[in-house]
Amino acid sequence: MPASPTVDVHAHVLLPEIEALVDGLPGHAEAKALDARRNGPEALKVSGRMIGDRFARLTDVSARLAAMDAQGVDVQLVSPSPSHYHYWADEVTAEKAHRLANEATAAHCSAAPDRLRGLGLVPLQHPEQTVRALDHALDQGLLGIEISSHAPGRELSDPAYEPLWSRAEESGALVFLHPFGCTLDERLDRWYLSNSVGQPAENAVALSHLIFSGVLDRHPGLRIIAAHGGGYLPTHIGRADHAWRARTDAHACAREPSAYLRRLYFDSLVHDPYALGELVRVAGAERVLLGSDFPFDMGAEDPVGALRAAGLSDADLRAVRGGTAAALLRLWKD
Structure with a gap:
C-alpha cells in the first residue's frame, strides 16, 4: 500500500446471483416495468449493450485490478450495482437478497484484500430489518452499506429509520447514498434524462430530508458519503439557506442547511471542473472523495x-485523491 494511496469510493460490482434469486418472483415483473417506464426503451437498449461491454470489469477481480492500474487507482470501495436494491421485495425475499449481496460482495473483495474494500445492502422497504442487515454486512468484513434516496412510500427522514442511523453512528459504518430511479417517471424517459437529471435531483431531495428533518442533528457521528457530488444541493445550497432564514416551516434543523455540508462526505463525480471546485469550496476538501x-x-x-482539471491546491488534491478516504476506509488498521 503506497504511503499516499489513490482511493476511489464509488465503484460497483455486479452480482448475477441476486438477479437469479429474484427472477420470476411476485412483484419483480412490475418493478422491471416501472424501471422501463422511467428510463424509456432507447435508454434500456443502450444500457444493455453497455453492461455487456463492461461485464468482465463488473464481475472479474483480475479485470477490475487491471483497469484500476490503468487509472492509477490503488484502492476501490466496492458497492453492489444499485440495480440490486430490489426495494419491491417481500420480507423473506429481501432478507435472502441482502444477505446474498453482502456475502457475495465480501467474497469479491476478499480476492484482493489489499486493494478492495466493500459495502453491503439493507432492505429500506422493511425498516425493521435494516439494523440486522447492517450488522450482517459488518460481520462479513464490509465497511458499511449502500442505500438509495428513498424506498417506496418512505423518505430517509422517516422515523422508522432512526434505529438504522443510531446503529450506523454507533458502529462507525459508512453509509453510501446512491440513488436508483427517479420518481419524476415519464417526464425523464428520453435522452437519458432519468440519469443525467434524475440522479442529481434524487441526491438533492434525499440529503435535504436528512438535513431538514434533524437526522444529522440527532446523529452527528453519521458517516454518509453522497454519490454524484451530492447532486444539485451543494451548488444551490444558498436557496435552502434562504428558505431556512425566511420561512418558519423551513426553519426545522438547528443550523443553516449549508452548515451540514461539512458534516457529510461527497464523491467527486460531477463531470465539471468548475462544479468540483465549488463543491470543494462549500464542503471543504476534507469532505470530498475521489x-x-x-x-x-x-x-x-x-x-x-478530473481532479487535476479542477485546479485544486496540492494539499486539497492530496486530500481528495485519497488522504481522507484512506482514514475512512481504515487502510492501515486491518
Whole structure:
C-alpha cells in the first residue's frame, strides 16, 4: 500500500446471483416495468449493450485490478450495482437478497484484500430489518452499506429509520447514498434524462430530508458519503439557506442547511471542473472523495485527471485523491 494511496469510493460490482434469486418472483415483473417506464426503451437498449461491454470489469477481480492500474487507482470501495436494491421485495425475499449481496460482495473483495474494500445492502422497504442487515454486512468484513434516496412510500427522514442511523453512528459504518430511479417517471424517459437529471435531483431531495428533518442533528457521528457530488444541493445550497432564514416551516434543523455540508462526505463525480471546485469550496476538501462510478458509462474513465482539471491546491488534491478516504476506509488498521 503506497504511503499516499489513490482511493476511489464509488465503484460497483455486479452480482448475477441476486438477479437469479429474484427472477420470476411476485412483484419483480412490475418493478422491471416501472424501471422501463422511467428510463424509456432507447435508454434500456443502450444500457444493455453497455453492461455487456463492461461485464468482465463488473464481475472479474483480475479485470477490475487491471483497469484500476490503468487509472492509477490503488484502492476501490466496492458497492453492489444499485440495480440490486430490489426495494419491491417481500420480507423473506429481501432478507435472502441482502444477505446474498453482502456475502457475495465480501467474497469479491476478499480476492484482493489489499486493494478492495466493500459495502453491503439493507432492505429500506422493511425498516425493521435494516439494523440486522447492517450488522450482517459488518460481520462479513464490509465497511458499511449502500442505500438509495428513498424506498417506496418512505423518505430517509422517516422515523422508522432512526434505529438504522443510531446503529450506523454507533458502529462507525459508512453509509453510501446512491440513488436508483427517479420518481419524476415519464417526464425523464428520453435522452437519458432519468440519469443525467434524475440522479442529481434524487441526491438533492434525499440529503435535504436528512438535513431538514434533524437526522444529522440527532446523529452527528453519521458517516454518509453522497454519490454524484451530492447532486444539485451543494451548488444551490444558498436557496435552502434562504428558505431556512425566511420561512418558519423551513426553519426545522438547528443550523443553516449549508452548515451540514461539512458534516457529510461527497464523491467527486460531477463531470465539471468548475462544479468540483465549488463543491470543494462549500464542503471543504476534507469532505470530498475521489469517485468514478467504475466501470459504468456515466462514470469517469480518468478520475484522477478530473481532479487535476479542477485546479485544486496540492494539499486539497492530496486530500481528495485519497488522504481522507484512506482514514475512512481504515487502510492501515486491518
